[in-house]
Amino acid sequence: MSDELQVGVITQTHGIRGEVKVFPTTDDAARFKRLKEVILDTGRERHILKIESVKFFKQFVILKFQGYDSINDIEKYKRSRLLVPREQAVKLKKDEYFVADMIGLKVMTDEDEEFGELRDVFATGANDVYVVVRTDGTEVLLPAIKECILAVDMEQRMMRVHIMDGLLG
DSSP states (O other): OOSEEEEEEEEEEETTTTEEEEEEOSSOGGGGGTOSEEEEEOSSOEEEEEEEEEEEETTEEEEEETTOOSHHHHGGGTTOEEEEEGGGSOOOOTTOOOHHHHTTOEEEETTSOEEEEEEEEEEOSSSEEEEEEETTSOEEEEEOSTTTEEEEETTTTEEEEOOOTTTTO
């Protein structure tokens, strides 16, 4: 498990005074109001940026960082990830997990057959959907509902599922 969790991605600049438009990758975009700093990860370099102001616009968060006062200062960071240390992550409720921690879980059926590996999670309106790549290489979408997802064991890195009628075609 990573020591850091992604909370957003800078999509583009916003205006000419150094603000950026951030697509939040956290369930609670309002958490940006409580953040004092983030780790900017460009893939080649990392910087700790202090948050000066936070605004919200449609599904985006508009951030202004201390010391970045013009579009020229910040433009090079488009498409960069924003991270926080795990200890600053939101507290999870029982049976809630960070998506980053779930990726790679071995998926077993309720009949003790190896089914595949969890590769991605999509948030939909009703429930999340788990993307599982089966042992034969095919991809299956499983709804994250209690009738389908029976157990998640993060220590064993395993998920037990019930394959409901109609899920496999």
